Amino acid sequence: MKKLTSYIFVFVMLSVTGNSQNMKAYLSYSIFNTPTDEPYIETYLTIDGNSIGYQRLDDGNYQGSINVQMLFKIGDSIVNYAKYELSGPILKDTLARKGNFIDVQRHSLPNGEYNVEITLEDKNSDQTEKSSFGEFTIDFPKDNMTFSDIELLSSYKETNEAGLLEKNGYELTPYIFNYYPQSESKLSFYVELYNSNTELGDDAFLLTSYIRPFETDIKLDLYIHHKRVNPEQVVVILSSFDISELPSGNYLLVVEARSRTNKLLTSKEIYFQRYNPSVKSDLNLMALNTTNTFVEKIGNRDTLEQYIKYISPISTDIERAYADNQLETATEEELRRYFLYFWVERDKLHPETAWDDYLLRVKQANKNFKSVSLEGYQTDRGRVYLQYGQPNVISEQYFEPAAYPYEIWHYYQLGDQRDKKFVYYTHDLVTNDFQLIHSNAVGELSNYRWETIIYRRTWDPNSIDDAIIPSTWGSKATQTYKQPW
16 A cells, blocks of 8 residues: 555555545556457546535435546656546545545556556545556466456455456455455465466366465465366455464465466465454464474573564564563563574474574664664664565665665566665654665565655655655655666
């Protein structure tokens, strides 16, 4: 979800929040292909009905309307666009609580790396229009097996009627957010697999969908579906998981296609968050015996507690909550069991080696990223370094005349993600306290107006409509972001 102010990026979602009566709008999207290789993006724009103005109609009822413009660009070239008026449901009483209303559109786009700009104007308000931006890539290699995006659903049903919610005989109502509160007990999704017949001929293959923690590549046993499938030009996957007992945390929903020999052919994943405080996770530590393990060599409780704090940046939410709750009250043996559990989960064969390698990285983080008030592993740069490793490129821009000191980290590859960047800034170099203000990586803080933060040193964005980034001598943040060096 992307906002004009700071927010958490929740995978393929964009949000626009304006000041017009606190107008709130959210745009999510999924990318699909067609049998004739004509890719398209399907956008799901949701407007909070309580956040917009309403006009009285001739019949005495009320209705809100938004002018919408979407621009899809490759570089500076507009590849496709849409401009239309979106009208909300007709209401009898504007004092009653209004629900959200959703608009679904499909836009044909060829393969490429895109910027999307969405501009919204409340027709029943005198406030200025509001804009926000996002990035996405369309990449469907011809004749290769690939998945579409995973579309999260609030509901689905079979239908014979054509429409913007219909795909392959189903009416699909999108679930706009990738946040599942306690009130949501089901996670439903839709995804398409292309060209399996071209790549496999008549050989059947295995489709697997599962949920895993975002921080670790471990399938959750209670959340795995397998299905044997015959190849087709388009294979449709429509499924659900009961998440009523899924604990709070950050997760990935993953779909995979594997051959009969268990070779991974292609995969797709989507990030989501679960808040379910009534479910407590059992880490099952009692079965672990720390005798004659590397954990037994840890000298005292103080060292053990410090080591447990060191692993917080790479812990799951469940592990982090357990550690936070247990550090003060657990016995030393219970802490040793937890520490052993943590590393056995990451490397069952060589847990000690995994810990030793990680400890070297912690020491490096503490050396390079220590600030006035925090150890290096506790800082934003330290956390990213420990979680993702050394970036391929670090661009240090400390002396731009108009900007606060900033760094841009570039990772060529982060798991299945490509070309991921992290932007940090600090008010001064003395403190060395660089804060993360933007990343295009899944699950990270995302703010596509990050330049406005960097240039606040010499410029007040609040005095300029649409927050246009200044072009002054020495200003190169945008270009450095596009091509870090």
